Amino acid sequence: MIDLSLTEDQRDCLQELVNVAMGRASDKLARFLQTFVHLRVPAIELISAQVLPQSFAEAYADQGVSMVSQGFYGERGVRGESILFYRSHDAQGIARILGYEPEEATEVEQLTDISSILTTTFLSGLAEQIDNHIGYSAPRVVTSDDTSIEKHLQQLSFTWELALKVDISYQVTDYAFHCDMVLLIPGEAIHSFQQALDNILNEI
């Protein structure tokens, strides 16, 4: 049995890493989108993947939701899957943020593109800090409006043990845009994360 819990020091350290990663991500995004990107300090939460389906099904019960998944794999056993959740009204008009012409990309393509950008910029920022290098698989829309989110998450929770929930809230000039990001991480990879956190803590 792997101890999934983090010590208080490890948790603080992780929050700091996430803050820095987010800062770097929004910095890069602002350059790419050539606009001001406002980013709230992300709240992180470590939860067992088993409770994820229920908590998210409740949070998104009232409306349609789209989920985009992207796998990642790094050195020393760091790997997992990133899931981004968009409410229907947030999924519209992403073309504007990306600078595409409206007819140029379908809504699904816009969703996978923005998801890939958010996931890879954030995770690369995280990886740099723990001296790791991460590769990615192509993003996929795993569910759209009419499929049950709970069903999808239940299938995922068989594969993964721990979920790092990061609430991202992006605001791009006059266009408010929000999505939730969840990193699903298997047990042995959490070990790698804990190890990386301890290494940083020991250096201080």
Place this chain on the structure above:
Amino acid sequence: MLSPKTYDVLLNRLNLGVIVVNSAFEVEFINHFIETQCQVNYSDSVQQPLFSLFSDLPEAWLKRKIQSVFVLGTPAFSNWEQRRHVFKMRHTRPVTTQSDYMVQNLSFLPLSQNSEVVQQVAIIIEDVTDTCFYQERLQDTLKTLEHTSQTDALTGIANRRFFEERFLYEFARAKKQQLELSLMMFDMDRFKSINDFYGHQAGDYILQEAAQLITQQMSRLDVFARYGGEEFCLILPQKNIMQAHQFAESVRQKIYAHDFVFDNRRIQTSISVGIAQLDEDSESFESLVTQADIALYQSKREGRNRTSCYKK
């Protein structure tokens, strides 16, 4: 350790297309795969602008995509399900598949040497024509299967399975939104005699022809199904029992007046109809079926070729 020469061989033998571009969108490298599939050669290609070397590229989108890799320093992707091909290429299965061009998955990878600055972007092109072909075949098969599982083979209208599925849905919807809903069930009169006298093929013809006639008369919302044997049913959403009765009578008269001609012989036939409507006491869709059935047998008892409404 591989020698640079071996790296070169490997890159050129890969079953993947590799194009390297710089930040001015000029081609710096193409591998053998690209040479053969796009019918260009290496020496004519390098230092050419990407968008003049390959025609018909979705320029604005592709530029934005490549730019994102330069600026963000992270990979980007394009999936065939959203965009079947970006580069127009021949593929290895031109005979067996229906695609004109190679169906592609693309990865855009940042290349940098010992610094964070991205110097080039590698575009990796994967041939997924096969995947696309089988996926589409699967979708087609699923559609056919779905249709077959919902259709009555003889008459081409819905079958009982589909009727029950839809009725369950319409029943719940009408209850929830307090909409009117009626159910009509009918039976071909003396069908056994027709079979015995004119033969089973004549019986089949009667069923097919009657189904055709009624299909022409029903409205868009109605669901018409063969319940079994010579028994049919119609779900009539947004109709109360008066409206359902009016509709049933027009159907009954039409069948009775119609010239069914089989093998040059004119066959006269009629139907007996029972109708029931949803009310506050209706507990399940099965109870409505039972009520319509009771009304149908009342029509039979009272001499056939008539319509009866269920009364409590």
